Amino acid sequence: MFKLYVVRTVVISLVFLTLATSFLAPAFSQAAGSRTTYVYDRANILSPEYKLSIDNYLRKIDDSTSAEIIIYTIPSFIGHGIKKNGQELNDRDTLANYLFNEVPLDGITGIGKKGKDNGVLVLFSLERDAANGSMRIEVGRGLEGSITDGTAGAILDSYLVPARDSYEKTGNAKVFDQAFLDTVIAL
Incomplete structure (x- = not known):
């Protein structure tokens, strides 16, 4: 069991190093992409290095496939400031749907x-x-065949749920760096 953990950690570290070196260098001459950013870390839980690496990775996904993957973090479902018709949206599903379809992110709606x-x-x-939830993956209809609700749930269960649980026990937000990178790679 420990051996499997070590092998997994080494493989993930190698993937990250490969991504970091391939994405940090082009940061000065980034690919076009359709957005200025793909990571909206309102909870300030990602390190600047990981945020940049993930953002560049998602830009390359957009460039090569035209699929847009957005990471959006908030500190809480109460007090985040996202309102519809003057009311703050505190329900995770309603907020995800509203962000996905109606909120302009850097001038692009949807x-x-x-x-x-x-x-x-x-x-x-x-x-x-x-409802005791803290995360959701919202998928456009054009990708629902590839990323089903079951797949989305399995990705969350594999990466972000353990990171959240670890954070709740330790208060160490660094656990989210690798968890978000693993999540976007799994998508």
Whole structure:
């Protein structure tokens, strides 16, 4: 069991180093992408290095496939400031749907290309909502065949749920760096 853990850790570290070196160098001459950023870390849980690496990785995904994957973190479902019709949205599912379809992110409303509906939103809150949830993956119809609800749930269960549980026990936000990188690679 320990041997498997060590092998997995080494493989993930090698993947990260490969991604970091391939994405940090082009940071000065980034690929076009359709957005200025793909990572909206309102909870401030990602290190600048990981945020940049993930952002560049998602830009390359957009460039090569036209699929838009957005990471959006908030500290809590209460007090985040995202409102619809003057009311703050405190329900995880409603908030994810609203962010996915109606909230302009850097001037672009809707995640995914028009006509393709090929967007993905990974919404994450440090605090749980009234239904005891803290995360959701919202998938556009154009990708639902590839990323089913079951697949999305398995990805969350594999990476972000353990990171959240570890954070709740230790208060160490560094656990989210690798968890978000693993999540976007799994998508």
